[in-house]
Amino acid sequence: MTFKTIISQFNEGITTITINRPSKLNALNKETIKELHYAFKIAEEDHETLVIIVTGSGDKAFVAGADISEFANFNEEKGAKLAAKGQELLFDFIQNLSTPVIAAVNGFALGGGLEMAIACHFRVASENAKMGLPEVSLGVIPGYGGTQRLPQLVGKGRAMEMILTGGMINAEQALAYGLVNHVVASDNLLSFCDGIANKIKKNSPKAIAEAIRAINAGFKTGVNGYKKEIKAFGRCFATEDFKEGTSAFLEKRKANFTGK
Template sequence: MTREDAVQAEQSNGILVLTVSRPQALNALNRRILAELRSRLLQAERDDAVRVTVITGEGGKAFAAGADIGEFMDLADEQAGREYARHGQEIFAMIASLTKPVIAAINGYALGGGLELALACDIRCASERATFGFPEATLGILPGFGGIERAARLIGRSASLQLMLTGMPIDAAEALRLGLVDRVVAHDGLMREVLALAARMAEQPPAALAAIKECLGRGMEAEAALFGRLVVSDEARSRCRAFLEKRRR
């Protein structure tokens, strides 16, 4: 890890913390950051020492305050714009499909592409100071990294449309009420809370966590098939045996 990295990485006790490191631009997501997120997450997926990944932003102001608007101005034509959006969609879809849990620690602004990044994560924990929104319409564009569909699935069509059609930001309390985030905690205690949650997940068998994630969206048949595979595994047998022996004492 060097200070030149656009995404800082720290790993301990099965938890990988990835920090978007562009505080001078409120951690706006440019191509370099997206490429480094992709590389580090794919590496974590292959690394047995990593059980859970946390994504956050450097500094106390922003998780990620959108995509880099300056890069929009370099898009030469409609085809270039489409390819730019597809690239972001592919990376965020990869995040959503990882077998290992990914937690967003939202420590400030999560706007536009930054909110889309948070939505691609499995769990969203926010500082009480965090701010959320989709301001794209105010720029004459729309969320292009998969956020429209993910937001609608998470908080419903009407709530998503209100955020996107007005471009108005909301605070952490309203985001929690809508279900946009799962937890809101004191700003200074955010990483402590997130790391405690990640540690609890890291204690569980990786195969069970991966199977739970795989079942989402696949229906009860997949659930039954994966249950059947797991329940006869050595890991499950050992843990169930320990539970029963403890209960008999």
């Protein structure tokens, strides 16, 4: 598939998706959201893709928010539909992928950009990264899951402060908050993420998918995460990966997982 606003590249089990609108600081518009959806969908369905990394082009921005010009004149109904469609197509979609997604946050991650990063399974930031949800300064609130996912990551108080002030935090603050897992030099960001991805891809794709589902279950209202874990644990025993993993351990050799 040919994309206009993103670049998708595959290399040795890792698909790297780059938002490529540098003149707009990689801001999300309708076209970009649709293309990201398809790129993630293609990677998820590709059995050779074991890890996905998402980043922004250039060194200034991961994604510096949404393209405000597209919704500045919306009414209440259109605004609600915008949020619902965006969550369905991209933000919830990313969170629920069975393929691990690492956000390589280079530069500004604001508004919808930060919301996309926190929908990913975890985040690594460059030293120059700045993160925030400035929507209240525009008379609106985060609409792509920011009011729900941010408190889960940094706690209610810190999320309240970030959202209500509309201010930005730097990479070191994000690390202290637990918003990102690592902070690295800008030049090393993608290679560092590749290093983590290479560790992940040695493991069972089936087990990884079940682990993601079980972890996500614990954050869903009305869902008993422990019961979901028990069922997921049991399903692993029916996979070829389990047989291979246990055999390799007992035979003192490296496992060769097939994702079956």
